[in-house]
Amino acid sequence: MSQSDTSICEKRVFDKLFDLNAESLRNYLYYQCGDMQQAEDLVQEAFIKLWNNCKKVLFEKARGFLFAVAKNAFYNEVEHQKVVLKYAKRPQKRADKETPEFQLEEKEFLHHLQSAIANLPEGQREVFLLNRMDQMTYKEIAEFLGVSQKAIEKRMHKALVKLRKTVKNI
Amino acid sequence: MFEDKDDTIMARWLAGKLTEKERAEFEASSEYEAYQALTRGLEAFEKPDFDKEALREKVWQGIHRQKPSKTIRLRPLYYAIGIAASLLVFFGLFFSKVTYSTTIGEKSEVVLPDGTHVVLNAQSTLRRQRFFWKKNKDVDLTGEGFFTVTKGKGFTVVTKSGTVSVLGTEFNVKTRANSFELHCYEGQVRYENDVEQQRSYLNAGDAVQLKGNILLEFRHSDQEPPWQTGISRFSNAELLAVMNELHYQYGISFSYAPSLLKGHFTGTFIHDDLQLALKSVFVPMGIEYELSEDQKTVTLNAR
Numbered sequence: 001m002s003q004s005d006t007s008i009c010e011k012r013v014f015d016k017l018f019d020l021n022a023e024s025l026r027n028y029l030y031y032q033c034g035d036m037q038q039a040e041d042l043v044q045e046a047f048i049k050l051w052n053n054c055k056k057v058l059f060e061k062a063r064g065f066l067f068a069v070a071k072n073a074f075y076n077e078v079e080h081q082k083v084v085l086k087y088a089k090r091p092q093k094r095a096d097k098e099t100p101e102f103q104l105e106e107k108e109f110l111h112h113l114q115s116a117i118a119n120l121p122e123g124q125r126e127v128f129l130l131n132r133m134d135q136m137t138y139k140e141i142a143e144f145l146g147v148s149q150k151a152i153e154k155r156m157h158k159a160l161v162k163l164r165k166t167v168k169n170i
Numbered sequence: 171m172f173e174d175k176d177d178t179i180m181a182r183w184l185a186g187k188l189t190e191k192e193r194a195e196f197e198a199s200s201e202y203e204a205y206q207a208l209t210r211g212l213e214a215f216e217k218p219d220f221d222k223e224a225l226r227e228k229v230w231q232g233i234h235r236q237k238p239s240k241t242i243r244l245r246p247l248y249y250a251i252g253i254a255a256s257l258l259v260f261f262g263l264f265f266s267k268v269t270y271s272t273t274i275g276e277k278s279e280v281v282l283p284d285g286t287h288v289v290l291n292a293q294s295t296l297r298r299q300r301f302f303w304k305k306n307k308d309v310d311l312t313g314e315g316f317f318t319v320t321k322g323k324g325f326t327v328v329t330k331s332g333t334v335s336v337l338g339t340e341f342n343v344k345t346r347a348n349s350f351e352l353h354c355y356e357g358q359v360r361y362e363n364d365v366e367q368q369r370s371y372l373n374a375g376d377a378v379q380l381k382g383n384i385l386l387e388f389r390h391s392d393q394e395p396p397w398q399t400g401i402s403r404f405s406n407a408e409l410l411a412v413m414n415e416l417h418y419q420y421g422i423s424f425s426y427a428p429s430l431l432k433g434h435f436t437g438t439f440i441h442d443d444l445q446l447a448l449k450s451v452f453v454p455m456g457i458e459y460e461l462s463e464d465q466k467t468v469t470l471n472a473r
Binding site: 015018019022023026027030036040043044045047048051052106109110113114131132133134137138150152153154155156157158160161163164167168 | 218229232233236
């Protein structure tokens with residue numbers, strides 16, 4: 001469906017863009033700065049800017065516009081914190097591993113993994129988490145960040161190798 | 171080690187893009203176990219919570235809270251209107267006139283930009299160009315004015331009964347509904363009118379009077395117009411014209427039978443005493459007059 005004649009100034013279209021982009025944008029910013037409040041403020045700001053420029057931005061370019069705005073604002077003002085991901089407290093599927101020892105081990109393992117992820121370089125961390133948590137393909141992330149797919153795959157590879165080494169040491 | 175084969179291979183593994191051969195090789199590698207543990211561990215992590223509707227709400231609130239700052243772009247039509255308005259103002263100023271006027275019973279002295287003095291008698295208006303007047307020293311006169319013109323070229327008084335052109339002089343111009351009088355007191359003036367193609371040169375002591383279409387030339391012996399000293403003088407004037415002058419000086423109106431207005435008046439009246447002025451006009455004419463209490467209306471009766 002061609003969207004080129006769809007105006008972002010229409011509330012319906014704008015809401016659709018919000019549906020499509022708000023979460024991945026918020027998460028991307030969160031994976032970078034680790035501050036949920038700041039990430040959401042930046043998303044809000046980016047969408048308000050998009051609305052104010054709704055006549056100038058084509059529907060297809062809206063996503064790029066949002067990320068560019070958010071990133072710029074981000075570099076200007078955001079203090080970086082450690083990313084903290086929640087991990088599941090629900091029991092593991094396999095019953096034979098539900099011993100208290102295993103659960104403790106598992107908890108410790110996840111704790112270490114969590115801090116390993118947080119310690120990844122920013123570029124690798126955002127790619128890794130967008131792919132794992134937000135189920136974005138490498139191609140999507142590449143478009144999103146405005147770099148080549150190959151570059152994304154390299155970052156992903158490095159992140160995996162680093163994490164694997166951490167896992168081995170646990 | 172398998173993971174060192176190339177710099178994207180683990181990324182491709184995670185995306186399930188390994189070839190059969192590569193996968194077999196990976197499963198046999200020393201790091202296989204660690205990667206299995208890693209992927210299992212990752213499954214436990216959750217995507218951060220996202221309250222989409224709350225954030226959407228905030229975005230719309232943010233949009234509505236903004237102060238509207240509308241930019242109005244000028245369209246060609248507005249430019250055209252703007253230019254037209256500017257031109258109108260410009261030409262309006264350029265062609266605008268300065269007006270000096272007096273009402274009933276008022277006299278006023280005006281000094282024009284070239285130093286010319288004009289004394290306006292009651293109920294008179296003098297008008298001149300606001301800008302570049304000295305290039306073309308025309309003034310429009312209705313009513314009566316005494317001019318003391320500074321030496322220089324091209325001073326012209328335009329009236330509906332003709333124009334008076336001068337070279338450094340003193341003269342009095344009097345225009346009325348159906349008469350015109352010009353007295354020259356110093357220097358020389360030229361009078362001409364287009365309608366009857368009449369022309370006259372006046373030296374000091376000369377005067378002309380236009381009655382209807384007839385131009386009368388005569389002499390006078392004044393140094394300045396009598397009204398300058400506060401009196402109006404008439405010589406063989408129609409009574410109606412005299413009453414008109416009384417109206418100009420005192421703002422009174424008359425109530426009379428038309429048959430009364432016979433004869434001509436020779437004499438004067440003063441400008442600062444109504445009773446005396448009425449007396450000096452109507453007693454010699456043999457007409458009884460009565461002034462109303464509000465001093466506005468004079469009723470005339472045959473004696």
